[in-house]
Amino acid sequence: MKRNSNSTSIDSEKIEAFQAKTRGQLIQPEDHEYDEARSIYNAMIDKHPRFIMKCENIADVIASVNFTRENDLETAIRGGGHNGPGLALVDEGFVIDLSPMKGMRVNPEAKTIRVEPGCTWGDVDHATHAFGLATVSGVISTTGVGGLTLGGGHGYLTRKYGLTIDNLLSADVVLADGQLVHASENENPDLFWAIRGGGGNFGVVTSFEFRLHPVDQVFGGPMFWKLSELESAMKWYRNWLKNQPEDIYAFFLVAEVPPGDPFPEEIHGDKVCGLLWCSTGDEEQFNKATKEARNVAKPIFEFTGKMDYPALQSLFDGLYPKGLQWYWKGDFVKELSDEAIQKHAQFAEVPTTHSTMHLYPVNGAAHDVGKSDTAWDQRDATWSMVIAGVDPDPANAEKIKLWARSYWEAIHPYTMGGAYINFMMEEGQDRIKATYGENYERLRKIKSKYDPDNFFHVNQNIEPA
Numbered sequence: 001m002k003r004n005s006n007s008t009s010i011d012s013e014k015i016e017a018f019q020a021k022t023r024g025q026l027i028q029p030e031d032h033e034y035d036e037a038r039s040i041y042n043a044m045i046d047k048h049p050r051f052i053m054k055c056e057n058i059a060d061v062i063a064s065v066n067f068t069r070e071n072d073l074e075t076a077i078r079g080g081g082h083n084g085p086g087l088a089l090v091d092e093g094f095v096i097d098l099s100p101m102k103g104m105r106v107n108p109e110a111k112t113i114r115v116e117p118g119c120t121w122g123d124v125d126h127a128t129h130a131f132g133l134a135t136v137s138g139v140i141s142t143t144g145v146g147g148l149t150l151g152g153g154h155g156y157l158t159r160k161y162g163l164t165i166d167n168l169l170s171a172d173v174v175l176a177d178g179q180l181v182h183a184s185e186n187e188n189p190d191l192f193w194a195i196r197g198g199g200g201n202f203g204v205v206t207s208f209e210f211r212l213h214p215v216d217q218v219f220g221g222p223m224f225w226k227l228s229e230l231e232s233a234m235k236w237y238r239n240w241l242k243n244q245p246e247d248i249y250a251f252f253l254v255a256e257v258p259p260g261d262p263f264p265e266e267i268h269g270d271k272v273c274g275l276l277w278c279s280t281g282d283e284e285q286f287n288k289a290t291k292e293a294r295n296v297a298k299p300i301f302e303f304t305g306k307m308d309y310p311a312l313q314s315l316f317d318g319l320y321p322k323g324l325q326w327y328w329k330g331d332f333v334k335e336l337s338d339e340a341i342q343k344h345a346q347f348a349e350v351p352t353t354h355s356t357m358h359l360y361p362v363n364g365a366a367h368d369v370g371k372s373d374t375a376w377d378q379r380d381a382t383w384s385m386v387i388a389g390v391d392p393d394p395a396n397a398e399k400i401k402l403w404a405r406s407y408w409e410a411i412h413p414y415t416m417g418g419a420y421i422n423f424m425m426e427e428g429q430d431r432i433k434a435t436y437g438e439n440y441e442r443l444r445k446i447k448s449k450y451d452p453d454n455f456f457h458v459n460q461n462i463e464p465a
Contacts, residue, residue, distance in 0.1 A: 010071050021063045024056040042326040045086030052095040058206045066178040068094045076458040077200050079117045080144015084328050085425040090458050111212040117146040125310040134215035134309050136164045141314040151422035152197040152376045156278035159249045159364030165196035165374050167211040173203040176455035194446040197375035199421055200459045202450045219286035220312045221304035224274035229297040230345045236296045238336040247281030248289050252359040254348040262303050271349050327401045328388040329408035330423025331415035332381040340414035347407040354390035359383040377437035386423040421460040
């Protein structure tokens, strides 16, 4: 639903009345903080909101929802700002920016944590690691908690402990009418079902409660082979992974070796394939797994060993800071056929140092949850694939887009059709329907109940029934 694009028509008295109800900072285009406030992780996005509200608390969120609804403004929700297609911003509209809301409370006895939506996964890891605990998150610690969770969430601990949503115990949600509700298995269970994978379609989540697990140190790190080994390595990997205990996690990647530590100078710029490991088991189990991988082909680089879990989680942070150009395409993958592997080999030479393809395992414990138990439909997927064209230079934007699209178009016929919504650009309703499969119509009905006017539509949108 397209809303008021003439936000300049809102008179100053209404704006002042709104500000009187809030404690956060309202940023407008004339303010010197504006350009920084509208910048997000993907520098390819250049949107100009009319208002950016830096919410300090739930009252600010409620006031913002009411103000934007009453003034018929296009509204976007921003947490960590990592959203690839830039759906954390909206031109000429209103951004409800949750980044100042960083409260957390760990309950080490119950093994839970309550997290506000401005937190990153690095914030969460810092808080939980003091107690030797963690929950399932992504692979870059600067990612925001809210977006990753609402999309489903997967990462290094997925084979052992499932998806992020499988560890979500409850949430507080501000609805389109400004009402604050609690969602859990016992309260508003339909809403709780929908937010576990259904994205930001149903409201603004102001608090997440997660289950924690005993994770302190892990065995992990990268192992690279020459790119010429891709076909044999990927054929080994597809069969090997399904037989591994859930403690063993390794995602398959293609990349270019970046300059700098810990990579030796002689391999800087080399095109490679490889694995990024994480094991929650013992050293013997990890050594057995890595030995099997070394028998596939001799690695040209290996940097594996025992480390604190937050160290593994932040391993890519320096390589992927805020401000790069990003364009990505994703798909769920069940099987890696010989034909699909040949296509990977054809397109896997990345065009820039930061560009990459990752196959993230989403099997193991993630398969213990039924397809209709949460909004995440693809419970029989083996991998969540992302093809990411990335570069610091805007002059390379078309180059990385072309590579990512061409690679994806070649691989897509061998996939399950839908994708992890956090790995999608704005790709239309058919892709969203393919992602949610049999759960899509149920999501539409819940959308009709909680957001019948589609107020929350600047997202991977589920239209009301």
